[in-house]
Amino acid sequence: MSGYRLYKSPSLQSFPDTYPNMFLGGDPLAKPVYVIVQNAGLGEWLGRFLTRKMGGVMGLRLLMPEQALRLFAAGFPEACNRMGGTEKLLFLDGMKLTLYKALEEIGTEDEVFAAVKGYLQADPENRLWQLACAAAPIFHHYGMNCCPLTDSWETDTPYPGLGATDRAHEAWQRRLWRRVFNGQAPYSHLSRVLLEISGTDEPYTGEEARIVLFGSTFLGERGLAFFRKLADYLDVHHFTLTPCALSETPSQYFLLNNARLSAGFNSLIPALKPDAVEENQENPGSGETTLRRLRASLIHNQEFSPPPENDGSLLIHDSPGIRRTIEILKDEILAALAQNPELAPTQIGVLAPDISLYAPYMEIIFPAKENNLGADSLPYNITDLPNRDEAPYPAAFNALLKLPGSRFGRGELLPLLENPCFAPADPARARQWKTLIDELNIRWGADEKHRRTSGAADTSTGSWAQGFRRILAGYYHDEEDSRTILPKAELPDTLAEDAGVLIQAVRELHETIWPLQGKTMSLREWTALWEKLIAIWLTPRREDPFSAEDENHRLRIKKALRDLNALSEDVNHLEDFANPRLPWPVFRALLDEIRAGETGRRGRYLARGITCASLKPTRAIPFRRIYVLGLDENIWPGRDALTSFDLREKIPRAIDISRASVDRFALLEVIFSAADHLSLFYTGRDAERGEALAPAAPVRELLEHLGEGAEKLMRQHPLAPRGTAAPCPSPAPETRPVPCGREEGEGDMETVDWEELAHFLRNPVRHFYARRIGARLSEEESDPEDCDILEAEYLRWHRQQAEAVRENITALENPENFIAALTRRCHLESAVSNTPLAAMQAEGWLEDAQSLAAQLERIRGEGFNPQSTFSCRLGGRNEDAASEKMRTLPLLHAAPDGMPPLAVRGIVSGLGFLNEDGTPNRQIWTLTDFISRKTPNAASALRSWTAVLVLAAALDEELPDEIRVFRLGGRDFKARRYYFSETRPPAGSGGEKILIAKPRLLLEKLVWAFRKGEESPLPLYPELADALAKDAAAADDFPLAARTAWNAILSNTFTLYSALRDCKWRRHFLPEPMLENTLLPQMYEAIYKAGGIL
Structure with missing residues (x-):
């Protein structure tokens, strides 16, 4: 029996539930049934639903809309042949290629292309392809949805009623259309074939079949007209989602804005002349919940009344960021599963405008083990993932x-x-x-x-x-x-x-x-x-x-x-x-x-666990609970990126299938597909600037429709699941870094190089996240760029100066040779290109080297002897022979109360004895250090201070009277004169005299801070210690003084570099410092103030 029958309902499930036999053939010999669906996901759901309902389904034939149009158009062979047949129908990719070749062949000299000539001439090869790619989807849309335009082009007639600019664009687009689709060309467009069929009296001679259009209003006017003509010969059933029972224009603002798609289809119903129309006003779920009352108000086009109740059926979540959203989502789903034992994960759907943005966080936060699901694990499947090119x-x-x-x-x-x-x-x-x-x-x-x-x-x-x-x-x-x-x-x-x-x-x-x-x-x-x-x-x-x-x-x-x-x-x-x-x-x-175009999946779609997918038309298949993520302002609904020559908005269309209209209608589908619960998530605060953000416009319209009391449905979530982070436990022995070798007496004791203690003080936040947690930042691992090195990196010159001052200071005696050797090696190593800029940089290096040479001469006069330097090894092996150039000291052990012991090892280079009238004074050791700054600060003293501390602790009873640190670098600096007994202060008045009275005790305090820095981040940067030293109030109210100094450092934009302000680890992991931590003042007093760094 032929005919066109229309079924309208707000519930997708009501169609196969009420008419299951409509989708299936009566027996294997009956005429086949073709079900046309908008996407493969909808087809999978339909097959599973019918299987559960009927006990089994065989041979369910599913077609996408364009497949169906092509298949059934072949049933009018004469009309198809007049248009070139269906063999060479151009779809999107074929349209791009033919338009590209047509543009290439016509060229830009033709005056009709004046509107795009300037654009094409700038880069003909690339821009020809770009123009073809932009025009192809527009042409495809014209053919299926802008029938008056393409009908006029078939007769090479300009489309009337356009402005001057649009007329110019219409002219060259018509020329392209006529070049590709003409009587002599072997190509045709589906719309031309359908237009020819609509005007023919030729009978249908194709396969006898029943056709079911399931939930689709996206066929376009020409596609709908074709199936209406096909209904003269075949049995056509059209099931459409209609949120409002009335055929006239809705009066409710929320419905008016979001149901434009169904309103456009309703306007075509008189022209389609259905042989029968059936309407179903089913409202899924049970009880008088806020969600069911919302659906009822939409079905009947009425105001929402009485005010909404906070019954848990409808919630709107203000969530800060993607990761936090998934954490909240998991908690919500686990709570729902715990409260309702009859609820299964397969009855839960998660949707987002682009699910691929959330997929990586789901993989981390939804740990679903195949055969051993823990109490906090959620099984899930994801579809609509992009092609995984990272494999x-x-x-x-x-x-x-x-x-x-x-x-x-x-x-x-x-x-x-x-x-x-x-x-x-x-x-x-x-x-x-x-x-x-x-x-x-x-x-x-x-x-x-x-x-x-x-x-x-x-x-x-x-x-x-x-x-x-x-x-x-x-x-x-x-x-x-x-x-x-x-x-x-x-x-x-x-x-x-x-x-x-x-x-x-x-x-x-x-x-x-x-x-x-x-x-x-x-x-x-x-x-x-x-x-x-x-x-x-x-x-x-x-x-x-x-x-x-x-x-x-x-x-x-x-x-x-x-x-x-x-x-x-x-x-x-x-x-x-x-x-x-x-x-x-x-x-x-x-x-x-x-x-x-090949989308990926993870897990078995709809069959295992929670179903996660992108928010698309007819994607919101029925679930008991649905969670929609990412409904952010300016992100969703999407917008069509219309080019300047796109005429779609200028051509009258019955159905608005713009991106915004389709996305808005998808939200209505979700509302009618969630039987028991619906949660909508949006980002309510900018993570960087802290500014309040609004939800997407349809969500705001929904709140307005719900009226007074809608605020009861809002849930605002904090940035972190807990108020403060609990400190990490002390690292277990098996998790600590494995030392590169064992020294005599170490046993299983953890070892650390003395320079790592200095690195800890320099950036304790990095120490916690990098050493203890094992975190890594992508910025830390970036490869060098693929470009010429016009000048050597600044750090290379900084390191070269530091190494020379600390380990090979005699190299600075001849600055010209020092720089010549350095620049030659840089060029031969490809560390810098041979460019004028590199030569200018070398001239600057020479000036710095000459300054260091002059400072070397100055400290010679103060008793420094660069010719007789030596090194000390902490904890050398028995087989390591001592020499004049390498002295061996006992291995240092530090074991603060209640903490595992730590062995300190390493080599201190650049040591010597002060030269007094040509004789070395073995009670005054010397050490050289490099400072790049003009003004020394706590950070610039850390390395030499730590070296002096470990030397003093290791020497113990053999302690010299003084270790004098000569500092070279940005300018002439006073020497730092460290002494170790109050009764034997350094003689003379020169330099900065600093007492370290009990080196071993101070080392234990440093190791204590080092261990505490592995339990939680201690944001006591040297820069912060400098600021606190200048604030007399720090002694009375340390947290307040620290907070004031911290904010001042962050807001100071005049300094080019700040270790605290510019620390990537702080910005990434610790946006809110824990300055109330009682360990900070203890560390500041014991190490920075009493310890002698400041």
């Missing part, structure tokens, strides 16, 4: 795709070289390659020719070829043999083999893949070439379960290439155009788009 095999393929025409920079090649799916590599070899590339300072450019063609001023420094020459030179050159190359130290045999593989791989990649940027080929030739390149360069891992995962990714990439072959068939291999060949950027863009 090794697709990541390696992406790295290959980036190489044609590239700079061959380290940032482009390292992701490939380190990838386990790169055929020449293995994990051990990849690590060696990374180390080798870092040591060689390789930046970019395959060789001199490549760098020269890319416009480099220095054609050698930093290239792969130069680095490889240094490796090879290491086998037959010593460093002194040449002034033009710095040989890499000869590598062991295994590493030499790895280096050889690296050299060969980079050279072959440059020879085979880099030149593809300038090539043009047909689509089939491009796909064949890349199938060959994949076979050469990529290989799945052999270990289980990675081999199966990589093989799956390999097949998906191969399928994408085969899809491009199919696309080539769809566009008739572009043989309708004079030049069917495509440049590399166009092929790459097509391949990326096809691969990006």
